[in-house]
Amino acid sequence: MTPKITMKEIAPIILRIAISLVFLWFGSQQLMNPQPWTRLVPDAAIAMTGLSPIAFILFNGSFEIVFGLCLLFGFFTRATALVLGVHLFLITLSLGLTAIGIRDFGLSLATISIFFHGMDQFSLDWRIWGRWAQN
Amino acid sequence: MLSKLIPQLVFLAIGLVVTTGLAYIMNTNYVPSAQNMSNNSNTATSTNSTPVTQTPATTYTLAQVATHNTPQNCWTTINGEVYNLTLWIANHPGGEDAIISLCGIDGSGAFNGQHGDQPNPAKMLASFKIGTLK
Numbered sequence: 001m002t003p004k005i006t007m008k009e010i011a012p013i014i015l016r017i018a019i020s021l022v023f024l025w026f027g028s029q030q031l032m033n034p035q036p037w038t039r040l041v042p043d044a045a046i047a048m049t050g051l052s053p054i055a056f057i058l059f060n061g062s063f064e065i066v067f068g069l070c071l072l073f074g075f076f077t078r079a080t081a082l083v084l085g086v087h088l089f090l091i092t093l094s095l096g097l098t099a100i101g102i103r104d105f106g107l108s109l110a111t112i113s114i115f116f117h118g119m120d121q122f123s124l125d126w127r128i129w130g131r132w133a134q135n
Numbered sequence: 136m137l138s139k140l141i142p143q144l145v146f147l148a149i150g151l152v153v154t155t156g157l158a159y160i161m162n163t164n165y166v167p168s169a170q171n172m173s174n175n176s177n178t179a180t181s182t183n184s185t186p187v188t189q190t191p192a193t194t195y196t197l198a199q200v201a202t203h204n205t206p207q208n209c210w211t212t213i214n215g216e217v218y219n220l221t222l223w224i225a226n227h228p229g230g231e232d233a234i235i236s237l238c239g240i241d242g243s244g245a246f247n248g249q250h251g252d253q254p255n256p257a258k259m260l261a262s263f264k265i266g267t268l269k
């Protein structure tokens with residue numbers, strides 16, 4: 001009796017959902033209580049965008065919520081994983097060689113690996129145009 | 136190739152519009168909580184919400200700092216300055232325990248060892264300053 005889904009097929013599903021939950025958690029924290037996060041905003045980011053630190057954090061949190069939800073449901077998985085991966089990589093660069101920076105570097109590469117893999121069997125992409133993409 | 140790329144770009148554009156809309160709504164309705172206001176009791180806020188730290192004139196002894204040694208009331212002294220880190224405990228990216236372990240004691244060694252040459256942690260720390268060590 002062959003299983004319907006193999007361990008190799010489960011791996012990208014777990015990775016996609018786990019990474020999306022990380023973004024959703026951090027995004028929700030930023031939206032619920034942005035004040036403590038303003039201390040993490042680099043001065044250059046404020047100067048470039050012209051936003052107040054609070055507005056910057058709210059935009060960042062909204063970005064992570066919107067694209068985190070897309071990643072959770074596997075909607076435009078590749079594009080979503082790419083923007084989230086690059087987003088986290090830029091944060092990693094601003095953090096530098098610290099414990100948090102190294103952790104975020106690993107998370108950004110994990111997100112990029114979702115980009116390379118693309119849609120999986122449990123993603124919305126698979127339901128919407130999986131057959132079309134395969135043909 | 137292009138036929139596959141266009142839907143992705145359209146999706147990203149819609150995603151950014153939704154993000155901007157959500158951020159605008161959140162920013163419009165944002166009201167600093169009482170907790171945050173008390174957190175910034177030693178700061179003044181300008182019209183564009185950029186925190187401006189004022190230098191407090193208060194001085195404390197190490198014995199006074201030592202009485203604030205719980206996670207609910209956490210003071211520490213770092214490099215001759217006194218900080219109230221109570222509200223930072225839950226938000227410290229490196230975990231709560233790292234801050235809790237500094238409550239009521241001289242945290243100079245721990246801070247300098249972990250963040251000594253980093254500008255962002257120093258900037259964060261400065262915003263929690265409540266005085267200087269006597």
